[in-house]
Amino acid sequence: MKNISRSTALFERAKQFIPGGVNSPVRAFKAVGGNPLFIKKAKGAYLYDEDGNEYVDLINSWGPMILGHAYPAVEEAVREALSCSPSFGAPTAREVEMAELICSMIPSVEKVRMVNSGTEATMSAIRVARGFTGRDKIIKMEGCYHGHGDSFLISAGSGALTFGYPDSPGVTKGTALDTLTVPFNDLNAVELLVEKNAGQIAALILEPVVGNMGCVPPAEGYLEGLRKICSKSGIVLIFDEVMTGFRLSQGGAQQLYNVKPDLTTLGKIIGGGLPVGAYGGKREIMDSVSPAGPIYQAGTLSGNPMAMAAGLAMLKHLKDNPGIYDALNGTANFIIQGLQKQISKYRLSCSINHVGSMFTLFFTDKKVIDFASAKTSDTVLFGKYFQAMLSRGVYLAPSQYEALFLSAAIDKTIADRIIQASNESLEEITK
Structure with a gap:
């Protein structure tokens, strides 16, 4: 012992x-x-x-x-960034370089916004989907965890499942009513839910490979089926690739399975171990985000120079190798x-x-x-x-x-x- x-x-x-x-x-x-x-x-x-x-x-x-x-290259990048001050609250060249790199590695991402965590990324992506479509409801999969935003703590996985609180106190009834849940890997359930709530669903969000009820891969044809349903019904398809992005391949799970979502949320690796998150996707959707558009989202530490330095060192190594x-x-x-x-x-x-x-x-x-x-x-x-x-x-x-x-x-x-x-x-x- x-x-x-x-x-x-x-x-x-x-x-x-x-x-x-x-x-x-x-x-x-x-x-x-x-x-x-x-x-x-x-x-x-x-x-x-x-x-x-x-x-x-x-x-x-x-x-x-x-x-x-x-990892030596990541450590060196952080040391270099620190010597210039750990935060500015103003734009930096590294943010531009990071955005260009992410867009070059994930074909479905045409524009990207940096945030500070995976939770912030998913919360923002849902707000953008609602604002873009003018609809209120979202679909999530039972057992998928997308951070601790109110909309996601309905049939959540990971810590919520571990401790037996799949529906957290503090989540309002109204929020819960706008979050529709279906089993993962069940296309029929999604089709029925979309039909029942026709014209009301803004987004469908899932981990394309689940990591938060344990590792659960998508069944053959499942992601392709979701893409077809969402395209037909005007629903924004969101892949939460906070875990899988840049881990399963250079382009994440969406490259591995050859299915393009409308929006993607990212985190983990793009900070090289420092706190970070991002969401991005189709140009027409992302251009609705302030200051380009009316949907507000902001963050003092978004694009933090140290996180960008660490993430750039990490992503460049993965892209080059x-x-x-x-x-x-x-x-x-x-x-x-x-x-x-x-x-x-x-x-x-x-x-x-x-x-x-x-x-x-x-x-x-x-x-x-x-x-x-x-x-x-x-x-x-x-x-x-x-x-x-x-x-x-x-x-x-x-x-x-x-x-x-x-x-x-x-x-x-x-x-x-x-x-x-x-x-x-x-x-x-x-x-």
């Missing part, structure tokens, strides 16, 4: 001044037992906690550290094949979903294709697996309902270590 006395002491202090002792709910470890680790530093594929323990990181800051922690995706996918396949052999060996009710360098082990005998099937998972067993892996130096997401993310810093030696740790953990929890 690792010594985590300093993390434990810090958690006790934090609970006196921070709700639940953490600044984001899933960090609290409530779903897996024990106390959260307080991280002091990270380098490459590894995290180091306040007690000096080392862990292979399979969260990677929930996705953005695709090159590994403290397209082979990184094949390498990441190869590592993912190697690890997943190793894990699947063990699952079969121990006769566990467990399956693995993955797309590229995102994956989730679901402790269920069901094929996980939507929110309902994800909820059949044995969360108690997952908690035991999480703790067993943690004790062997592998840091998983502390929730059954989160995706894991690999970084390019994970080589075969580290991948072998992950597989070995999993084998020992499965043996421990099945005794």
